[in-house]
Amino acid sequence: MVAIMQDDSRSEGSISSESEFSEYDHDYDPDRTDFTNSQIYHFSKMTTPVPRPGPAKLGPRSGLPEWLAEAKQCHYLPESAMKQLCEMVKECLMEESNIQPVATPVTICGDIHGQFYDLLELFRIAGGMPGETNVQAPTTVINSDALEPPTEITDPKLRKKIRSTSDSGVESASGEDDDDEPRGRPRTAGGSSRGGSSGRDSGINIGANQVSGTGNQNFIFLGDFVDRGYFSLETFTLLMCLKAMYPDKITLVRGNHESRQITQVYGFYEECQQKYGNASVWKSCCQVFDFLVLAAIVDGEVLCVHGGLSPEIRTVDQIRVVARAQEIPHEGAFCDLVWSDPEEVDTWAVSPRGAGWLFGDKVANEFNHVNGLKLIARAHQLVNEGYKYHFAQKSVVTVWSAPNYCYRCGNVASIMNVGEDLSPKFSIFSAVPEDQRAVPAGRRGAGDYFL
Numbered sequence: 001m002v003a004i005m006q007d008d009s010r011s012e013g014s015i016s017s018e019s020e021f022s023e024y025d026h027d028y029d030p031d032r033t034d035f036t037n038s039q040i041y042h043f044s045k046m047t048t049p050v051p052r053p054g055p056a057k058l059g060p061r062s063g064l065p066e067w068l069a070e071a072k073q074c075h076y077l078p079e080s081a082m083k084q085l086c087e088m089v090k091e092c093l094m095e096e097s098n099i100q101p102v103a104t105p106v107t108i109c110g111d112i113h114g115q116f117y118d119l120l121e122l123f124r125i126a127g128g129m130p131g132e133t134n135v136q137a138p139t140t141v142i143n144s145d146a147l148e149p150p151t152e153i154t155d156p157k158l159r160k161k162i163r164s165t166s167d168s169g170v171e172s173a174s175g176e177d178d179d180d181e182p183r184g185r186p187r188t189a190g191g192s193s194r195g196g197s198s199g200r201d202s203g204i205n206i207g208a209n210q211v212s213g214t215g216n217q218n219f220i221f222l223g224d225f226v227d228r229g230y231f232s233l234e235t236f237t238l239l240m241c242l243k244a245m246y247p248d249k250i251t252l253v254r255g256n257h258e259s260r261q262i263t264q265v266y267g268f269y270e271e272c273q274q275k276y277g278n279a280s281v282w283k284s285c286c287q288v289f290d291f292l293v294l295a296a297i298v299d300g301e302v303l304c305v306h307g308g309l310s311p312e313i314r315t316v317d318q319i320r321v322v323a324r325a326q327e328i329p330h331e332g333a334f335c336d337l338v339w340s341d342p343e344e345v346d347t348w349a350v351s352p353r354g355a356g357w358l359f360g361d362k363v364a365n366e367f368n369h370v371n372g373l374k375l376i377a378r379a380h381q382l383v384n385e386g387y388k389y390h391f392a393q394k395s396v397v398t399v400w401s402a403p404n405y406c407y408r409c410g411n412v413a414s415i416m417n418v419g420e421d422l423s424p425k426f427s428i429f430s431a432v433p434e435d436q437r438a439v440p441a442g443r444r445g446a447g448d449y450f451l
Helices: 017-023 064-072 079-094 116-126 156-166 232-245 268-276 280-289 316-320 333-339 361-371
Strands: 038-042 099-102 106-109 140-143 218-221 250-252 295-298 302-304 348-350 357-359 375-378 387-390 396-399 413-418 424-429
Touching: 064 079, 064 232, 079 232, 079 280, 099 316, 116 232, 116 413, 116 424, 232 250, 232 268, 232 280, 268 280, 295 316, 316 333, 361 375, 396 413
Parallel strands: 038 424, 099 295, 106 218, 218 250, 302 375, 375 396
Antiparallel strands: 038 140, 106 413, 295 302, 348 357, 387 396, 413 424
8 A cells, every 4th residue: 555645735645535525416406307318217127147246267268258258247357367458458548549539329438436237237228238239128218308207106116216306405325414425315206307397297208128229339438447336346357358359339538546546545456455365456457547548539529538627738639649658647637637527616726626626617618619529528526316517508517327326325327328419318327226236245335445
């Protein structure tokens, strides 16, 4: 464990528990109804066996297809195979530019944070991983234009979810007002859609086997694959296997947690030590982190980054020349791209995180205008409703893809689907139920590094 720097107020290491948990959205609105262009998916029990975590069992001639099959079962690879995989992915990433161009249709995903079983659900909602066919689709879909509950609901799970609309306020998951605790509560399915009549019984549109994608679309993951969740190693292994197998279908953007310093504090380093007995695999993964792209751009008009903008960057071309093959610096353009947040400020303000900046409406609008962008898509902050547009012109959107974050926040998650018309559509989903996921022995409940 390296010592955490304390002498630099803007260094990554100086981020306190309070500032690290500032990614919890303090602007949560329990009465929010603006779920235009979104669908809410309810979990339907899987017919296939629940993947059980453990070490992979590979033959002497196993390769990438076998590694991927094992990774889908939440199995971590032997040390030698893992190092080979890291080298393969590094070679793929070396050929990618700082801003990787991606064509539509594309599914954009926010933070995952080691929640492996929710990542499987994400792929199921999206229509499957690249190369998959006959993916079991969700059986219940609630469309955003029919979010108001009908007179009578027979589904007990929907009834329970809608009853929770009577709750008010935002509480910490522990029931205490503690800034160091994750905040949030479940988002409800009740409420009228934007522009609809609150007194009208619009009903719930339930459709069978509807999915938002085909399994053949592109995917962009906006970073923070690891830390805090139970299965950071297995999560990153699966994403690396998919990247190595389908390099043109999967784009991995670097987040602030893809760093040596942060992963030694929030769980990934400890997890690798426990599963391998040494830090060798962690070191190999950190070398992969160094080559992850800084951003992606969809059809030249939707910029995708983990955090946000930087006062040192006015054009996307300036991102292209940033030296990315390194540990995330404590300050500067690289740091800002993975740490900054949108906020209701005029232009720029100091971030309470201790790294990056808060950027306002004027900054986002000018950046989009100068660079011919329609939208900036980013992650980095928990949104209890799964996604959130920022500013009057909706120039920035936050996508969050880790439902029930830290296994206690009660939030829903989303993925953003962008078609050829570049109009975002969101699929909102909840966490996988406990009987459809595994928990490491002795780890029932949140881990120590969640606190």
